[in-house]
Amino acid sequence: MTSVGILNVTGYAGSELARLLHGHPHVQLTGVTGRSAAGKRLPEIFPHLWPIDLPIAESLDGVDVVFSALPHAAAVEQLLPYIDAGVPVIDLSADFRLKRVDEYEAFYKVTHPAPQLLQRAVFGLPELHPDEIAASKLTAVPGCHATGVILALAPAFAAGIIEPAVVADTKTGLSGAGRTLGLNVHFSEADENVAPYALDGHRHLPEMTQELGSLAEAPAPEITFVPHYIPMTRGILSTCYAQLRPGVSLDRAALMRIYRDYYAGAPFVHVSDAPPSTKHVAGTNYCVVHPSIDRRTGRVVVASAIDNLGKGAAGAAVQCLNVMLGLPETAGLQSLALFP
Numbered sequence: 001m002t003s004v005g006i007l008n009v010t011g012y013a014g015s016e017l018a019r020l021l022h023g024h025p026h027v028q029l030t031g032v033t034g035r036s037a038a039g040k041r042l043p044e045i046f047p048h049l050w051p052i053d054l055p056i057a058e059s060l061d062g063v064d065v066v067f068s069a070l071p072h073a074a075a076v077e078q079l080l081p082y083i084d085a086g087v088p089v090i091d092l093s094a095d096f097r098l099k100r101v102d103e104y105e106a107f108y109k110v111t112h113p114a115p116q117l118l119q120r121a122v123f124g125l126p127e128l129h130p131d132e133i134a135a136s137k138l139t140a141v142p143g144c145h146a147t148g149v150i151l152a153l154a155p156a157f158a159a160g161i162i163e164p165a166v167v168a169d170t171k172t173g174l175s176g177a178g179r180t181l182g183l184n185v186h187f188s189e190a191d192e193n194v195a196p197y198a199l200d201g202h203r204h205l206p207e208m209t210q211e212l213g214s215l216a217e218a219p220a221p222e223i224t225f226v227p228h229y230i231p232m233t234r235g236i237l238s239t240c241y242a243q244l245r246p247g248v249s250l251d252r253a254a255l256m257r258i259y260r261d262y263y264a265g266a267p268f269v270h271v272s273d274a275p276p277s278t279k280h281v282a283g284t285n286y287c288v289v290h291p292s293i294d295r296r297t298g299r300v301v302v303a304s305a306i307d308n309l310g311k312g313a314a315g316a317a318v319q320c321l322n323v324m325l326g327l328p329e330t331a332g333l334q335s336l337a338l339f340p
C-alpha cells in the first residue's frame, strides 16, 4: 500500500479527494491537514466521511505521495519542502499548470516564488500527456473548465480540421466556486439564476490556449471563453464552437471517427452519440464528449460534460496518481454516475 496525504482537506476538492481515496484499492490515506480545523478529526468537519477517522494535522509526515488541495499561491508555498525532498506531488491548484510565468502572474496577480519549477511540472491531463505524467514527480491537475474545453476540442485541433478562433461556453455548478462563502453562491441570489462571469479573461483561459496550442500547427488557438454559474451543485457543461477550415469537408460520421480514434485508449472519455448532460457524470471521473456539425454554417459544435469535483479536480488527481505509480489508470475510479 502506498501512503498518501492531503494538504488542506477542508475544502470541496480536498474532501472529495478523501472520499475517492477511501475507496482506492492500492493506496491508503494516512494524513490530512487543514488550517481552520487543525486539531479536530476529519468526521467532525465532514460527517459523511465518518469512516475516515483521521486527525487533521498541521503538516504531513512520512507519506509517499502528497496531494495539495490548497488555493493557488498557498499551494506552492506549502509544497516546496516536499518537492525539495523529492516526494511526488499532485497539486490541484493553478500554481504549476502554466509554462509561462508571465501568464501566471498576469492572471493570478501574484509573484510565483519558484518559476524554475514550471518547466519541470507536468500538466495533469492523462489523455494528452500519459508518458510525461508517468515519469513526473510534480503534476498539476488542470482547472475544471480547462478540462471540459480541452477534452471537447483536442481531437479537432490535433486533426487540423478547425480554424484557430473558437468560442467556448461553460455552465458550472456552484461547488466550482469552492466552500468559501461569497454572495455569488448565496442561495437566494444563486437559486433560479444564471449569470456569466470573468468576461474579460477567466483564469483557466491560458491553460486552454497552452494545451490546445501544443496540438495544432501554427497559428495558435484564439479562444473566447465565457463561464456561467447555474444553480446546481456539481457539474460543468461545455459547449464549444469552431469553424471548419477552408477545404475541409466532413460529415458527422467522419467527425465521430476522428473523436473515437483520438480517445481510443482513454478510459475516462466517452464519445457519445447523444448530447451529454451533467447528470451522466455526477460523482464520476468521466468526461462525455459529443461532437457534431452545424451544416448550415460549417461549424463544428462539441459539447462535453464533467463533474467539476471529479474529472475536474479530485478524480483527475487520482487518475494522475495511478499513472504516476504505474497502477491501472482506472483504479479507485470506476463508479458510474449517481442518477437521477
Ligand SMILES: NC(=O)c1ccc[n+]([C@@H]2O[C@H](COP(=O)([O-])OP(=O)(O)OC[C@H]3O[C@@H](n4cnc5c(N)ncnc54)[C@H](OP(=O)(O)O)[C@@H]3O)[C@@H](O)[C@H]2O)c1
Residues within 6 Å of the ligand: 008, 009, 010, 011, 012, 013, 014, 034, 035, 036, 037, 069, 070, 071, 072, 074, 092, 093, 094, 142, 143, 144, 175, 176, 177, 178, 179, 180, 308, 309, 312, 313
Ligand atoms: N472546486 C472545484 O471545482 C475545483 C476544481 C479544480 C481545482 N480546484 C482547486 O482546488 C483547490 C481548492 O479548491 P476548493 O474549491 O476545494 O476550495 P474551497 O472549497 O473554497 O476551500 C478552500 C480551502 O482553503 C483553505 N484556505 C484558504 N486559504 C488558505 C491558505 N492561505 N492557507 C491554507 N488554507 C487556506 C480554506 O480553509 P480555512 O477553513 O482554513 O479558511 C478552505 O477550506 C484550489 O486551488 C482550486 O483552484 C477546485
